[in-house]
Amino acid sequence: MSFLEVSGAEKSxxxxxxxxxxxxxxxxxxxxxLLGPSGCGKTTLLRIVAGLLAVDRGTVALDGRNITGLPxxxxxxxxxxxxxxxxxxxTVAENVAFGLKAHRRSAGETKDAVKRFLDLVHLSDFxxxxxxxxxxxQQQRVAVARALAxxxxxxLLDEPFSALDRKLRETMQIELRRLLRExxxxxxxxxxxxxxxxxMSDRIAVxxxxxxxxxxxxxxxxxxxxxxxxxxxVGLSTRLAGTSLGTDDGIVLVETALGRLRAPGSFVxxxxxxxxxxxxxxxxxxxxxxxxxxxxxxxxxxxKVQLHFEVRDGDQLMVETSxxxxxxxxxxxxxxxxxxxxxxxxxxx
Amino acid sequence: MKAWRDPVALLAVPAxxxxxLLYALPLLWLLAKSFTGAEGLTLKPYIExxxxxxxxxxxxxxxxxxxxxxxxxxxxxxxxxxxxxRAGAALQIAMLVAIILPLSVGVVVKAFAWQIVLQRNGMVSxxxxxxxxxxxxxxxxxxxxxxxxxxxxxxxxxxxxPIYSVVKLIDxxxxxxxxxxxxxxxxxxxxxxxxxxxxGVVSGLAFVFSMAVSMYVxxxxxxxxxxxxxxxxxxxxxxxxxxxxxxxxxxxxxLALAVSVVVSSSxxxxxxxxxx
Amino acid sequence: xxxxxxxxxxxxxxxAIVTVVFLMTPLVVTVAASFGSSSVFSLPPxxxxxxxxxxxxxTRGLWPALLVSVEVAAFATIVALxxxxxxxxxxVRGRFPGREGVATFLVSPLxxxxxxxxxxxxxxxKAAGLREAYTSLLVAHVIITLPYVVRxxxxxxxxxxxxxIDAARTLGCSYPTAILRVxxxxxGPAFLTSGMFAFxxxxxxxxxxxxxxxGWTKTLPIQMLQYVEENPDPTIAAISTGLVxxxxxxxVVGDRLVGLRKLxxx
Numbered sequence: 001m002s003f004l005e006v007s008g009a010e011k012s013x014x015x016x017x018x019x020x021x022x023x024x025x026x027x028x029x030x031x032x033x034l035l036g037p038s039g040c041g042k043t044t045l046l047r048i049v050a051g052l053l054a055v056d057r058g059t060v061a062l063d064g065r066n067i068t069g070l071p072x073x074x075x076x077x078x079x080x081x082x083x084x085x086x087x088x089x090x091t092v093a094e095n096v097a098f099g100l101k102a103h104r105r106s107a108g109e110t111k112d113a114v115k116r117f118l119d120l121v122h123l124s125d126f127x128x129x130x131x132x133x134x135x136x137x138q139q140q141r142v143a144v145a146r147a148l149a150x151x152x153x154x155x156l157l158d159e160p161f162s163a164l165d166r167k168l169r170e171t172m173q174i175e176l177r178r179l180l181r182e183x184x185x186x187x188x189x190x191x192x193x194x195x196x197x198x199x200m201s202d203r204i205a206v207x208x209x210x211x212x213x214x215x216x217x218x219x220x221x222x223x224x225x226x227x228x229x230x231x232x233x234v235g236l237s238t239r240l241a242g243t244s245l246g247t248d249d250g251i252v253l254v255e256t257a258l259g260r261l262r263a264p265g266s267f268v269x270x271x272x273x274x275x276x277x278x279x280x281x282x283x284x285x286x287x288x289x290x291x292x293x294x295x296x297x298x299x300x301x302x303x304k305v306q307l308h309f310e311v312r313d314g315d316q317l318m319v320e321t322s323x324x325x326x327x328x329x330x331x332x333x334x335x336x337x338x339x340x341x342x343x344x345x346x347x348x349x
Numbered sequence: 350m351k352a353w354r355d356p357v358a359l360l361a362v363p364a365x366x367x368x369x370l371l372y373a374l375p376l377l378w379l380l381a382k383s384f385t386g387a388e389g390l391t392l393k394p395y396i397e398x399x400x401x402x403x404x405x406x407x408x409x410x411x412x413x414x415x416x417x418x419x420x421x422x423x424x425x426x427x428x429x430x431x432x433x434x435r436a437g438a439a440l441q442i443a444m445l446v447a448i449i450l451p452l453s454v455g456v457v458v459k460a461f462a463w464q465i466v467l468q469r470n471g472m473v474s475x476x477x478x479x480x481x482x483x484x485x486x487x488x489x490x491x492x493x494x495x496x497x498x499x500x501x502x503x504x505x506x507x508x509x510x511p512i513y514s515v516v517k518l519i520d521x522x523x524x525x526x527x528x529x530x531x532x533x534x535x536x537x538x539x540x541x542x543x544x545x546x547x548x549g550v551v552s553g554l555a556f557v558f559s560m561a562v563s564m565y566v567x568x569x570x571x572x573x574x575x576x577x578x579x580x581x582x583x584x585x586x587x588x589x590x591x592x593x594x595x596x597x598x599x600x601x602x603x604l605a606l607a608v609s610v611v612v613s614s615s616x617x618x619x620x621x622x623x624x625x
Numbered sequence: 626x627x628x629x630x631x632x633x634x635x636x637x638x639x640x641a642i643v644t645v646v647f648l649m650t651p652l653v654v655t656v657a658a659s660f661g662s663s664s665v666f667s668l669p670p671x672x673x674x675x676x677x678x679x680x681x682x683x684t685r686g687l688w689p690a691l692l693v694s695v696e697v698a699a700f701a702t703i704v705a706l707x708x709x710x711x712x713x714x715x716x717v718r719g720r721f722p723g724r725e726g727v728a729t730f731l732v733s734p735l736x737x738x739x740x741x742x743x744x745x746x747x748x749x750x751k752a753a754g755l756r757e758a759y760t761s762l763l764v765a766h767v768i769i770t771l772p773y774v775v776r777x778x779x780x781x782x783x784x785x786x787x788x789x790i791d792a793a794r795t796l797g798c799s800y801p802t803a804i805l806r807v808x809x810x811x812x813g814p815a816f817l818t819s820g821m822f823a824f825x826x827x828x829x830x831x832x833x834x835x836x837x838x839x840g841w842t843k844t845l846p847i848q849m850l851q852y853v854e855e856n857p858d859p860t861i862a863a864i865s866t867g868l869v870x871x872x873x874x875x876x877v878v879g880d881r882l883v884g885l886r887k888l889x890x891x
Contacts, residue, residue: 052525071627072528073537085526089544098540099530150531361715361727364708364771368731372742372768375749379741382748425640425647432641444641445885446876447648453822453872454652455829457846458865461853462651465658472650502647509644510889534629563738565832566846570853583740587747588835600741611736 001064003028003186004049004154009058011044018044020210021058026154026186031177032215033189033197036207037233042190045207046156049188051075063153073102078152082159084143086131092142093118093127099150117145120179137168144176148183155180157189161196173199194234198222206230228274228349237276238317241348244271252345257315258291263343272348277338279306279320287337293317295334298327309336380604383597394598408602411578414496414568415561419508421501422557426508427550433509434516448506456503460570463499464490467571473498496572503567504560508553515549548621555614559607579603652869659862677863684860689841690848693759697844698827701766702774702820708767709774709819710812717782728779735772739832742768747836758842765837769830770823777822780890781815814883821875 002025011019019041026032034042047053049060051072059068067075078099086095093114100110118124121141126134131142140160147155160176161169177200180187191197197204198218205215206229214226225231231239242256244267252265254275267273277289293309296316305327309317319336328334386393398404433444451459466472467490477483489495519542527537565580577585579599586596626634659677661670681687712731716724734742746768750761785808793803831846838847845864852861879888 050525050529052528072525073531073533075529076531077529079526079529081522081526083520083522085520085522087523087526087541098527098532102527102530102532102536102540146526146530152529156529355720357719358715358721360711361719364712364731364775365727367708368734368768368771371746371749371764372734373730375745376737376742378749378752379745425643428637428640429644432637432644435637436641440641442885443645445889447645449879449885449888450869450872450876451648451652453825453875454865454869455825455846455849457829457831457849457853458655458868459651461849461857461861461865462655462658464853464857465654466650472654502651505644505648514890534627534633538633559736559738563740563832565740566850569850580738580740583744584832584835587744596744600738600744603738604741607736607738607741 001061002026003030003063004188005059005061006045006049007059007061009045009048009060010056011041011048011053012056018210019048019055022210022212024205024212024215026188028186029184031180031187031189031200031202033191033201033204034207035191035194035197035204035233037192040207041210042192042207043158044210046079046158046188046190049154050077050079050156052079076153078147078150078155080140080143080147080155080157080160082162084139084160086139086142086146088130088132090131091128092123092131092134095131095142096146096149099146103150113149117149120148121145136163137172140164140172144179148179148185153186155185155187157187159191160189161191161193169196176200198234204234206233208233222278225344228276228346231276231344231346236279236318236320237344238279238282239274239276240315242273242275244269244273251340254345258311258317261289261291261343262340263289263345264341265345267345267347274346274348276344276346277342279318280304281342282317282319282336282338284319284321284324284334285337286335288340289343290335290337291317292333292335295328295330295332297330300327309334376604379597380601383601394594395602398595398598398602407577407579407582407599410493410576411562411580414493414500414578415558417493417497418500418504418561419554419558421497422505422508423550423554425501426505426553427512427546430509430512430516430546430549433513448509451503452506456566457570459503460499460567463495463502463571467495467499490571491573491575493572493576496568496576499571500561500564500567504557507556507560511552511556512546512549515546519545548618551614551617551621555610559610562606562610563603579606655862655865656869658859659866661859661862664858677859680860681863684852684864686843686848686851687864690843690845693762693842694828694845697762697766698770698824700763701770701827702824704767705770705774705823706816706820709771710778710816713775713778713782716779717785718787728775731775732772734768735776739769739830743833743836746833750837758837758839761837762834762842762844765833766827766830769827769833773823773826774819777815777819778812781812785811814887817882818879818888821879825872825875 004024004026006022006024009019009022010017022041022045024032024045034045036042044053048055051067051070055068059066061067062075062077087098090098096114096117097110100113105113114127115124118127121144123138123141123145126138131139134142143160161172164172173196189197189200201218203215204218204221205212206221207213208229214221214230216226221230222235225234231237240256240258242254242261245253245255245260246269247266250264250266251262252267252273254261254263254273256275261275263275291311293311295307296310297308299306299308304320304322305324307319307321307328309319311317317336383394384390384392429444433441433448436444467488468474469486469488471489473489474483474486478486489498523541523545524537527541532540563580565584568576568578568581574581574585579602583596583599583603586592586599657669660673660675662672662674662676663670709731716728743765746765750756750764755761755764789807789811790803793807794800798806829846830844831850834844834847838844843851849861849864876888879885
């Protein structure tokens with residue numbers, strides 16, 4: 001049995017089904033992200049695990065104990081809220097001490113823990129400041145220290161970086177990940193930002209319409225998205241509609257606007273399919289799958305160049321490359337190619 | 350000193366001058382006169398006032414009624430302010446109407462209505478008999494409890510609204526955060542909600558207490574002459590007794606009370622504000 | 626939900642219901658009493674009747690008092706809107722020391738005992754040679770209405786984004802047009818609510834007006850209190866019902882124009 005085990009969690013608000021029987025298992029010390037667009041149910045799932053919301057059906061178990069019916073203050077689950085929810089009437093140190101005092105820890109123990117966790121988030125010098133005087137990044141670190149100071153069995157993070165600017169966000173992601181790894185804290189992290197999920201997670205659960213579509217490592221999710229939704233939500237891709245011409249030895253021949261393309265899979269002849277390929281997998285020059293296209297736009301992005309091609313019938317093809325000597329001029333005709341192994345194939349949605 | 354020549358500042362002159370001449374100056378004059386006797390500066394009127402046990406009774410009446418009114422308003426108003434902030438649309442509208450509508454109706458009207466309600470066969474009496482608290486109907490009109498009930502009714506909105514304006518700004522996630530940190534409901538309320546609502550409570554207490562200290566129409570109608578407060582005594586000494594000396598003395602005591610409530614409450618609010 | 630939380634909720638919702646019933650009681654009682662046939666107030670009345678309303682027409686002193694009250698309240702509200710708005714603009718836009726002090730001073734009549742303010746003004750006016758009751762009432766009631774206007778308009782102005790006026794000017798409005806098209810609509814609700822509450826405060830005032838009345842000039846609350854003391858019959862309830870109706874009207878208009886929740890802003 002896993003450390004955190006959610007089984008068959010179902011939740012409706014009125015007539016709207018927000019969570020349709022979700023299963024989620026997280027191992028001890030693991031960092032799992034719930035990734036999905038707003039309204040996919042990820043925050044609902046997090047609130048159910050925290051005990052802030054009751055499930056309609058299903059169970060939540062933590063460390064071998066069924067906690068489904070427990071109120072939040074008896075669960076040993078810490079939460080870092082999206083807006084941090086710091087207590088405005090308390091100082092930084094008092095915020096961190098709040099949970100320890102609520103747990104009736106001794107004064108000495110409380111003091112030591114506050115000091116230790118403020119050190120860990122580099123805020124020792126701010127202990128006696130009002131939390132309102134802190135910057136966004138500092139507030140976020142207080143929220144993390146406050147949640148961790150009681151040493152919860154599980155830490156939940158609800159989009160904790162969304163209020164920070166990009167540069168700070170990247171630094172904080174790395175810092176937080178390191179801290180949680182050092183402490184060995186099991187964490188569930190809610191985000192709609194794929195980069196955040198890819199950088200931080202041991203595993204990612206891609207959620208859509210109240211269900212987990214794929215639960216896997218970041219690499220697997222990027223390389224082998226299980227569903228068209230996961231493909232579209234994580235990373236960029238070129239997607240083409242096509243029709244299967246039949247399967248031979250695990251390779252499907254697909255008729256598309258670009259011509260006949262090959263992809264691994266198995267589809268009967270005549271089945272409508274969706275064929276996709278990641279932009280960095282496409283090279284200039286012929287390969288197993290080849291297409292001729294006219295360059296419409298070239299976007300210089302520093303470490304790489306993004307090329308947008310136009311093919312017949314208005315279909316578009318996106319290529320990302322970092323080994324062009326110079327950015328090509330729009331309008332030129334090029335031959336593009338990629339291997340069949342890099343081609344993703346799904347039943348047409 | 351260029352700041353003084355900001356022409357926009359001149360727009361404040363008419364109103365300030367009006368108040369200065371017609372309000373501040375008379376008040377200062379009243380204050381000065383109450384400390385001046387035939388032979389210059391004196392405290393004689395105050396010494397005389399406080400050497401009369403009847404006047405101590407008046408001060409006690411004033412403060413005890415004001416404290417009771419404030420207490421009743423706090424006990425009903427504090428939870429009601431939470432309800433107002435959290436209520437669904439229908440109840441919220443009902444509550445807002447019930448709070449704002451009486452505010453727009455004159456004190457004389459409401460005090461008159463309480464004369465009816467507090468009669469021997471009035472609603473309160475009937476209610477208390479029906480619930481078994483009283484064995485037989487009694488008159489509450491012209492008694493201190495009746496006065497407290499009527500005044501609390503009239504001032505209750507001034508307790509609810511300041512607390513409500515604070516409660517509605519409190520992020521509900523703070524309580525959730527408290528819960529996930531292991532705090533039980535009572536602990537959450539005491540350590541999070543109570544301190545955060547304190548500024549609203551302070552201003553509500555200040556409003557109600559200062560209004561209850563200086564109310565005039567309500568005691569005139571609900572308790573009558575046998576029970577004097579500083580305010581009714583002031584009014585009577587000017588309007589009926591033509592004893593301006595006594596009236597000025599009580600007026601200044603009232604003023605001092607009101608100003609000290611305002612000053613101390615705003616000091617307290619600022620202190621709480623710098624913490625909260 | 627734990628039992629403690631359930632108890633807390635119970636207290637909260639009971640307080641809500643108690644509040645609504647408690648606060649509405651005087652209004653409901655007044656209206657009910659005014660339609661009772663008996664001259665003794667008993668609820669519910671033995672029979673319903675309109676006789677107290679029929680008496681209103683020949684109630685001595687009622688209509689003149691109402692007229693005085695409305696005139697005084699209207700005058701005081703209009704003057705306060707003018708003076709108060711100018712002052713609020715100075716306080717928000719002006720750069721001079723002691724602005725906070727001025728603001729507190731202008732709102733202070735709200736917080737001091739009306740009776741004391743009335744006595745001070747009575748003596749002051751006497752000393753200045755102003756003895757005429759009606760004029761004194763007009764002058765004194767501006768002090769009652771001004772704080773409402775200053776407080777509300779100041780609040781609205783400090784939330785107003787003055788760059789909107791610049792924006793309007795870059796879009797082709799002259800400065801006065803920009804003020805008229807941008808600032809005035811933005812302040813409209815503040816004018817309206819503060820004007821309404823100032824008007825009602827003036828209409829309702831007793832402790833200041835009492836010092837500026839004589840045999841001929843009485844405001845409505847003073848006349849009504851006199852009825853209550855001399856001859857308490859349901860005619861007073863009928864007058865009161867009219868005032869409740871006025872309050873309902875004000876509330877409806879206020880709700881339409883600025884919303885109930887806004888009216889409760891404190």
